[in-house]
Amino acid sequence: MRTAVRFILASVLTLAALPAFAALNIFACEPEWGALAQELGGDKVSVYNATNALQDVHHIQAKPSLLARARNADMMVCTGSQLEIGWLPILLQQAGNPRIQQGKPGYFEAAHYVRLLEIPSSTDRSLGDVHPGGNPHIQTDPRNIAQVADALAKRLAQVDPANTAYYQARYQAFMPRWQAAIARWEKEAAPLKGVSIVVQHKGFPYLENWLGLIEVASLEPKPGVEPTAAHLEEVLSLLQHKPAKMVIRAAYSDDRPSLWLAQHAKIPAVKLPSTVGGTERAKDLFGLYDDTVQRLLGALK
Amino acid sequence: MFRHKLIVSSVLLALGLPSAAEAATNADLQQIHHEIEQLRQNYESRIAALESRLKLAESEARQAGAKADKAAGQAEAASAIASAPPPSHSGGDNISAFNPGVSLILSGLYSNHSQDPAAYQITGFHLPADVLGAARPQRGFSLTESELGIYANIDPLFYGGLNFSIHPDNTVSTEEAFIQTTSLPHGLTVKAGRFYSGIGYLNEQHAHTWDFADAPLAYQAFLGGQFNNDGVQVRWLAPTDTYLEVGAELGRGANYPGTGRDKNGSGASALFAHAGGDIGISNSWRAGLSVLTTSPQDRTWDDVNLANAAVTNRFSGNSKLWIADGVWKWSPNGNTYYTNFKLQGEYLRRTEDGTLVSAATPGSYASTQSGWYLQGIYQFAPYWRAGVRTERLDSGSVDYGINNATLLRPDYAPTRQSVMVDFNASEFSRIRLQLAQDKSRQGASDNQLFLQYQMALGAHGAHQY
Numbered sequence: 001m002r003t004a005v006r007f008i009l010a011s012v013l014t015l016a017a018l019p020a021f022a023a024l025n026i027f028a029c030e031p032e033w034g035a036l037a038q039e040l041g042g043d044k045v046s047v048y049n050a051t052n053a054l055q056d057v058h059h060i061q062a063k064p065s066l067l068a069r070a071r072n073a074d075m076m077v078c079t080g081s082q083l084e085i086g087w088l089p090i091l092l093q094q095a096g097n098p099r100i101q102q103g104k105p106g107y108f109e110a111a112h113y114v115r116l117l118e119i120p121s122s123t124d125r126s127l128g129d130v131h132p133g134g135n136p137h138i139q140t141d142p143r144n145i146a147q148v149a150d151a152l153a154k155r156l157a158q159v160d161p162a163n164t165a166y167y168q169a170r171y172q173a174f175m176p177r178w179q180a181a182i183a184r185w186e187k188e189a190a191p192l193k194g195v196s197i198v199v200q201h202k203g204f205p206y207l208e209n210w211l212g213l214i215e216v217a218s219l220e221p222k223p224g225v226e227p228t229a230a231h232l233e234e235v236l237s238l239l240q241h242k243p244a245k246m247v248i249r250a251a252y253s254d255d256r257p258s259l260w261l262a263q264h265a266k267i268p269a270v271k272l273p274s275t276v277g278g279t280e281r282a283k284d285l286f287g288l289y290d291d292t293v294q295r296l297l298g299a300l301k
Numbered sequence: 302m303f304r305h306k307l308i309v310s311s312v313l314l315a316l317g318l319p320s321a322a323e324a325a326t327n328a329d330l331q332q333i334h335h336e337i338e339q340l341r342q343n344y345e346s347r348i349a350a351l352e353s354r355l356k357l358a359e360s361e362a363r364q365a366g367a368k369a370d371k372a373a374g375q376a377e378a379a380s381a382i383a384s385a386p387p388p389s390h391s392g393g394d395n396i397s398a399f400n401p402g403v404s405l406i407l408s409g410l411y412s413n414h415s416q417d418p419a420a421y422q423i424t425g426f427h428l429p430a431d432v433l434g435a436a437r438p439q440r441g442f443s444l445t446e447s448e449l450g451i452y453a454n455i456d457p458l459f460y461g462g463l464n465f466s467i468h469p470d471n472t473v474s475t476e477e478a479f480i481q482t483t484s485l486p487h488g489l490t491v492k493a494g495r496f497y498s499g500i501g502y503l504n505e506q507h508a509h510t511w512d513f514a515d516a517p518l519a520y521q522a523f524l525g526g527q528f529n530n531d532g533v534q535v536r537w538l539a540p541t542d543t544y545l546e547v548g549a550e551l552g553r554g555a556n557y558p559g560t561g562r563d564k565n566g567s568g569a570s571a572l573f574a575h576a577g578g579d580i581g582i583s584n585s586w587r588a589g590l591s592v593l594t595t596s597p598q599d600r601t602w603d604d605v606n607l608a609n610a611a612v613t614n615r616f617s618g619n620s621k622l623w624i625a626d627g628v629w630k631w632s633p634n635g636n637t638y639y640t641n642f643k644l645q646g647e648y649l650r651r652t653e654d655g656t657l658v659s660a661a662t663p664g665s666y667a668s669t670q671s672g673w674y675l676q677g678i679y680q681f682a683p684y685w686r687a688g689v690r691t692e693r694l695d696s697g698s699v700d701y702g703i704n705n706a707t708l709l710r711p712d713y714a715p716t717r718q719s720v721m722v723d724f725n726a727s728e729f730s731r732i733r734l735q736l737a738q739d740k741s742r743q744g745a746s747d748n749q750l751f752l753q754y755q756m757a758l759g760a761h762g763a764h765q766y
Contacts (some may be wrong), residue, residue, distance in 0.1 A: 052582060054634040059728075061630075061637065062766050063575025063585045064544030071488045071538045082761070084726070093460055096538050098484035105459065116335040125729060125758075224727070226683045253634055 005072060022046065024160045027069055027100070028261050029078035029088065029208050031276040032139040033110060033148075034275045035285045037077050040153050040170050047079045048073070048205050053278035056252045057083055058129060058224060063145040064091035070095040073106070077152065080109030081116060083136035099125050105158045111136055113151040114144040129224025139275055141206035149174060157160075181286055191300060194223045196242070198235060198267075200227070200249035201276065207292070217240045219249075219257045227257035240263045246270050249280035268299040306517070349403060370646065401453030401462070402760030406509045408445040409754050416747040423522050423745040424713045425696030427602040427614065431555045432525040438515075438749070444469045445753070446508060448476065450762070454581055458484045460737070461494075476507075476529060477602055488538035495531045498575065499548045499573050501592035501647055502626035506529055506765055512643075512678045514735045516750040518692050519649045519672030519719055523622055525557035530569055544577040544587070558620045559595035571593045577766075582635045588627040595620045606660070606707045614708075616666055618655010624648070628766075646675040657701060665702035671695045684726060690719040713743045731755045 023283035024047040028034030031147045034049040039287050041047070048069045056104035057079075057301070070091040078084050092101060097213055099106040116134025123132045157164040200219040217238055221231040247258045248270045255271065262269035272292050273282035282292040357607060421437045422428075428436065444467075452462030461480040467473050479494030482580035497505045503520065504527055516526045532552020539545035554560045554569025564566050571594070577587035600616045625648045633640035650671040674692035681687060694715045701708045724735035735751040 009557075017350045052635065054582075055636045056638040059636075059638045060587075061631075062763065063579065064575070064587045064766060065542075065579040065585060067538065067766075068542055068544040072540055072542075085761045086763050090341055090765060093481065093483060094490060094536075094538070096482075096485055098486055102454070125727070129727070131518070141379035252638075254639055263379065296378070 023161075024156070025069075025072050025074045027073035027076045029076065029084050029192075030139070032145070032285065032288070033077040033079070033152075035276040035288075036145060036149060036152060037075075037156075039166055039174050039176060039285065040149060041156055042164055042166070042170050044160065045070065045156070053275045054252050055271060058086070060084070060087045062087040062094075067091055067094055070100065071097055073100050075099065075106040075108060075264065076100045076157075078110070079136050079138065080111035081133035082131045082137035085110075103203025106284075107154060108152065108155050110152075111147045113147050114138050117209060118202070128220070134259070135202065135205050137203040137274075138206055140204050140292070141210040142178070142285075144206060145285060146175065146178055146182070149178065178248045178285075181289070185289050185293050190298065192293075192296055195246075195300065196244040196248040196259065198239070198244045198258075200247065200253050203250050204248065204272075207272075211293075213294070213296075216244050219247070219261065232260060234256060235261060236264050239267075246296070248272055248296075250274035270295050270299045272296075281301075314575050314713075318622065324621060344657045344684070370733040389698045392605075399453075401451050402762075404450045404452075404757055404759040404762050406446075406448040406450070406507075406760070407754070407756045408447055409443070409507060410445045410514065411442050411542040412438060412440060412754040414440050414747055415749075416742070416745050419481040420745070421742065423518065423694065423715050423741045425699075425711045425715070426694065427604065428522070428525065429557060429600060429602050433602075436521045436526060440468070445514075446511065450477075452482065452760070455480065458482060461481070469745060470705055488540060490538075492534040493532070494537075496534065498550055498552075498593065499527045499534060499620075500528065500571050500593050500643065501573075501624040502591060502628055503586070503647065509753060509755045509757070510764055511677065512686075512688050513690055513719055513721055514753045517647070517672075517674040517676075517690070518626060518675055518694055518715060518741060519647065522672055522694055522715075523558065523649050523651050523669075528556060528558075530556065530571075531625055532567065532569070542578075544575070547574045547584075549572045552637040554595045557600070558593075558597060558622065559601045560597040563572065564586065569593065583633060583765075584629065584631050585635075586627070586629045589611045589625070591624045591626075593624075595622075604659075605709065608707070612708075612734075614660075614661065615658040616653070616655060618653060618666060620651065620653045622649060622651045622657075637680075639680075641671040645678075648673040651655075658706040659701065659706060662704055667702075668697065668699040670697040670699070684724055685722070686725070687722045688720065690717075692717050711743060715741045715743075717741060729757045 024041065026037045026041065026045050028037055028047055028049050030051055031053055032051050037045055038047050051057060051067050052176070066087070078088060098104065101107060109289045111133065116138070120127070120130045120132060120134040122252045123130060125250050149171065156167045162215070170181055182217070187209045194214060196214045196216045197208070198217045198219065199215055202218050202223050204215070207213065217235045218234065219227040219235060221228060244265070244267060246268045247261050249255065249258045249272070251271055251274050255269070258269040271279070272295060273279040273288055276282055276284060276288050279291050282288040329490065393548055399452060415495040418438045418440060422433065423734050447467045448464055449467065450462060450464040453460070455461050460483050462477065463475070464471055466476045466754055475495060477496050479492050479496040481492040485491065500645050503511060503517070504524065510515070516545050520526055530550065530552035532550055534548060534550045536546060536548040549603070550571040551567040552569045553562070554567065559569050571591060573589060573591035574590040575587055577585070579585045592706040596619055598617045602614055604612050604614050606612045626646070628643065628645040630641065630643045648671065650669070652669045659666055671692035674690060676688060676690035678686055678688040696711060699710050701710070719735060719737035721733055721735040725731045731754065733753045733755070735749070735753070737749040739747040739749055741747070
């Protein structure tokens with residue numbers, strides 16, 4: 001009995017003592033920010049990804065596991081622009097964790113550091129699932145990643161000042177590699193400029209803006225509203241006089257609508273990773289754009 | 302020599318020492334040489350200093366230029382980006398900038414019952430008249446509870462909100478009105494005011510998020526539908542990767558199973574613990590154990606005695622309700638959008654002891670009763686869900702003491718079976734069809750049909766797990 005009590009006491013004390021030596025706990029709302037935090041934070045951070053690339057980011061629940069992780073997080077790295085509005089507020093309210101509350105350095109919203117596109121002029125829910133702050137799917141343009149990286153490196157240093165030099169050094173090492181990669185992707189993707197595409201969900205304006213793709217239609221009649229047979233027919237007839245080269249969708253989207261259009265319009269359907277982990281090759285941030293560009297180019301051939 | 306003198310004189314003249322010209326001697330000349338030398342050295346050192354400063358300035362300028370080039374390069378890279386400067390998050394100029402989130406729930410119902418609801422009761426379970434009245438179904442068209450909720454962060458330390466419920470009979474009640482800390486450390490949260498107790502699984506959730514049109518029988522029998530309390534709640538979330546939460550509440554306990562009271566201290570206390578987590582990426586779960594303790598004084602209900610005469614019973618004593626709850630959710634890869642499944646069940650067990658006055662005859666009272674429900678909800682396509690619920694109450698043991706001689710103690714187990722299908726055009730609207738066979742009342746099987754809408758407008762509410 002006494003041994004058992006001692007063992008429990010020792011375990012509790014060990015657990016209680018652990019955080020003092022542990023790395024900075026980062027709660028990443030989406031995998032792309034988890035990957036970026038890992039790039040910049042190296043072994044000084046421990047990253048937990050709240051969601052994965054196969055989950056529709058608009059429909060996440062405030063699961064117990066997320067609450068437990070939010071409780072211990074030193075920092076939240078999220079997209080913002082109301083992408084997480086259905087679940088993040090619950091975590092912030094119930095986690096009992098002052099470090100990650102809005103306005104604290106430990107609360108980081110990537111969307112603050114890039115120029116948002118598709119900011120609606122009116123917000124009315126009859127228009128579907130629109131985000132008043134602008135389209136939140138910013139991670140499909142690597143130049144946005146660069147801007148967020150700059151802000152995130154500074155924020156990491158603010159949250160964990162003891163390792164400022166470390167984060168700066170990692171940022172300095174990451175950026176040239178990233179800029180070089182962007183240059184390479186842009187060169188590779190040159191044939192995509194001016195190419196017309198159809199999207200399943202309006203989740204790619206930043207990608208289109210980056211590579212010069214032209215979105216001629218969306219399979220969802222309104223953002224966040226499932227494609228209907230009637231709307232698919234409309235898109236198909238639109239393509240008669242406004243042809244597109246391909247139809248793209250995110251890894252988490254149902255493949256049937258875009259496969260239907262692909263079959264009837266005789267254009268390739270392209271699944272894009274959309275974020276880290278969305279496809280086998282999108283293992284990290286570099287892989288994400290490598291694969292995105294390759295898949296788009298592949299559809300062009 | 303003459304020429305020398307002339308030159309020196311000229312120099313001296315030029316230096317402005319004309320009077321000394323003629324008195325110039327060798328010594329004087331040397332003195333002058335010395336002075337000129339000093340002047341020269343002086344100027345030279347100053348020129349050197351100026352030169353070095355110039356060089357420094359030049360090199361600095363070069364560095365600055367290089368920096369400027371680099372910065373310009375970066376700026377170019379950045380602006381090639383699509384992107385002009387980051388957004389100015391404005392909109393803070395007008396006075397509505399700090400307005401809280403307002404959300405309105407609109408709900409309406411058509412219901413069809415094969416039995417007359419006037420005689421509605423849950424046989425063997427004694428509800429005070431007002432609680433029974435609220436649980437009694439209505440036939441035909443009616444508004445069900447429409448809710449107005451106003452919530453916001455108050456300041457960096459507090460969150461707060463209010464939820465009004467507008468009832469079909471044009472009365473309004475305050476379902477919730479509370480403040481809650483957001484910035485206490487170590488996983489602590491304190492709530493104060495009126496709020497739904499953290500006991501069980503369904504109790505804390507607003508009725509419009511429930512998966513059926515009505516509360517489970519066990520909730521109706523033991524909590525009067527849903528238990529809210531005026532008081533204080535403290536919750537602690539453990540610093541573990543597995544979700545583990547414990548909470549305690551102290552409150553007035555004015556609502557059933559408690560009664561209204563006027564005394565110092567608290568009339569209800571609750572303790573609860575929840576654990577939860579994920580199993581792989583497709584499964585998540587939560588389980589809990591709670592106990593609610595109240596001390597009703599003169600809880601009064603109408604009954605019929607063995608002689609088939611109406612009597613009024615009054616109970617005073619202690620009431621303890623235990624709840625075990627569990628929920629398991631599945632969706633492929635954790636992507637709930639296309640298909641998902643939710644299995645949920647709760648077991649409630651209540652023990653009460655104290656005194657019971659039946660038609661002026663005081664006696665002892667002790668009872669142990671229980672009930673459970675189990676339900677499964679399957680979303681088989683985007684927008685569409687179907688669900689089944691089965692439930693049963695056990696009237697258990699009831700000991701009226703001396704009043705056993707006069708009061709009925711029916712040996713009956715109320716049951717209800719429900720099925721529902723609902724259509725959710727978005728996360729803001731729901732239309733539901735529910736069919737049920739309700740055997741709450743002994744000897745009267747009520748076949749029910751509900752057609753219901755529930756819509757949310759205004760602020761996007763985040764929902765509990």
